[in-house]
Amino acid sequence: MEVIELARAIRNRDPARPSWPETMLCYAGLHAVVWHRMAHGLWGMGLKGLARFVSHIGRFLTGIEIHPGAQIGRRFFIDHGMGVVIGETAEIGDDVLIYHGVTLGGLSGSPGKRHPTIGNGVAIGAGAQVLGPILVGDGARIGANAVVTKDVPARCTVVGIPARPPAGSPCADPTVGYGLTDPEDDPVGEQLAAMRAELATLRNRVAELERHPEAAG
Secondary structure, eight states: OHHHHHHHHHHHHOTTOOOHHHHHHHOHHHHHHHHHHHHHHHHHTTOHHHHHHHHHHHHHHHSOEEOTTOEEOSSOEEESOTTOEEOTTOEEOSSOEEETTOEEEOSOOSSSOOSOEEOTTOEEOTTOEEESSOEEOTTOEEOTTOEEOSOBOTTOEEBTTTTBOOTTOOTTSOOSTTTOSSTTOOHHHHHHHHHHHHHHHHHHHHHHHHHOGGGGO
């Protein structure tokens, strides 16, 4: 039974090591997948209005919005879950892990494939935005709050805005958790550090001109 398989996967992957009753009763991610399976079945039968209503109930109860048209693989673990949004044409493989605040969204209002395809064993950190009909390869890692609008190769780690591999980190070297190999491997942080250095240089220059105004001429 799939719900037992999913609960076992959650117990194995969550470091909190919840009990069976806790997993079955208290994990919104598990409940969201169950509601989606019902809604997706109705969607496939052509009962799209009813499917949307079932999906709406699931969103109300779990805080996780999964369009009934989305295709989701087995052992899909949504950890914490609140604020997750998964669009109609999204496709998700097996053993995928995503955290709260993740959006698998579109960039176009046109019909057709407009949401991401997520491979097997992918991990997506909290708040990440994966947008458009892109492919995230098997085993890839997407860091927290990253914005991804281009394909991510298999077993590649990407972080930042726009998402790219951490400095000095080849795509062939995947990481764990939120997709960060080291706290210093942060492209946004790198840019902030460069801006701070430039600001310090400008402040020193202004102070020098104030001490020696004749130098300005």
